[in-house]
Amino acid sequence: MHDTDGTQSRRFGLPTATALVMGNIIGGGIFLLPASVAPFGTVSLLAFGVLTIGAIALALVFGRLTERFPRTGGPYVYAREAFGDFAGFLSAWSYWTMTWVSNAALAVAGVGYVHVLTGGSGSMASDLTVALLLLWLPALANLAGTRWVGAVQMVSTVLKFIPLLFVAIVGLFFFDPSNLGSFTEGGSSWSGSLTASAAILLYSYVGVESAAMSAGEVRDPERNVGRASVLGTIGAAVVYLLGTLSVFGTVAHDKLVKSSAPFSDAVDAMFGGEWGGTLIAFAAVVSIVGALNGWTLMSAQAPYAAAQDGLFPAAFAKKRRGVPTAGVLAAAVLATVLTVINYTSGVAGVFEILVLITTFSATVPYLLATAAQVYFLLRGRRDKVQPARLTRDLVLALGGFGFSFWLVAGAGYAAVYQGVLFLFAGVIVYVWMAARRPADATASAEAGESAEAAEAVEAAEPAEKERVA
Structure with a gap:
């Protein structure tokens, strides 16, 4: 059983799907990134x-894959179609x-x-209350339906794009090259510094798959998922690159x-005073709430698709107002447990x-999805792919x-091990x-595999048919 939502029930147009991608990519980490890579x-x-x-x-690959399978689940759907149930489940x-773990961290x-x-x-109690409000308000918006999510x-x-873009663009008018520091710092080679900074930045684009994951809710997903993925990624990249450049050029390197x-610090350097902290803190809170809103929806979409195929409990396959409610509630409860542990256990290192x-978990679906596209192209399953586009794809x-x-290599040994x-x-x-x-269900799956094998034999050349026989 697959997502059968009709066109009328698809509530995300191109602007909303793009906002979903951009909002999930740009979380709270951007507000520390310039200082993280300045060294x-x-x-x-x-x-x-x-x-x-x-x-x-990667965004273009997700767009191509959605042309083949325009339904909710994104990377899960692609992995299962290419490599079977176990790969899809993983x-x-x-x-x-x-x-749900990253929601707790956010x-x-x-x-x-x-x-x-x-x-x-x-106090600890007030901090815990604020953290739980940040988790459950987006969860309630999701439970109200996809219209509220959008x-x-x-x-x-x-609300978060405007102040970030303001700093990114206006900062260029206050740009002072003497603030930049060296091309490389600390005596490292440029290649070593490039690799080290890339390791920190690698996860800045996690979320690029958001439109593909919610393809069942996107209008005309064959066209709009790819567009939203690329536009959202480019929008995030503009904020990342220009924002980091402006901060580099307005804040002295030794202070940065x-x-x-x-x-x-960049806003204070541009205009003086101490009001920059309040402005950016407001943008950060809005950014985190928006990211939690989008990621709460994502936390329900993967188990929803898997539950339709019998790989997750059946409760995850039920929707209300376009949203898989069991997935939303499960993710919110699990994130709540982690948040409570963070504030009350006193056990150092658990949350880390x-x-x-x-x-590491973010990269597994990417690897399987891109490998699935390579498999489809090399295996000859080129339906909906023009021959002239085959090489490019x-x-x-x-x-x-x-x-x-x-991304996997940049995660580090500890992340890969855990x-x-x-x-x-x-x-x-x-x-x-x-x-x-x-x-x-098992017999149906086996029958489907047999039918696919029969189609492959039928499409083969006569000599190939003899060899298979």
């Missing part, structure tokens, strides 16, 4: 450019894990920006490397380990796979669900 020098801007090319290639499990990060707005720090995403994307609020898991797929592989352990923990869930699948 490596301005070579980090080159790293951003290289990563942007890779992210756009993609869905990995993606689902990443979403909520905790948002508390710090709320402190800036309120003018002071609060509305919140549009408003939050505009120690800054805990680089965009606020979970965040490491997300850095293969280059894009290989580029997307290379970018995804770079992530693989958690990924393999899902195997027992797959075994449980596979064992409980109805016999008729």
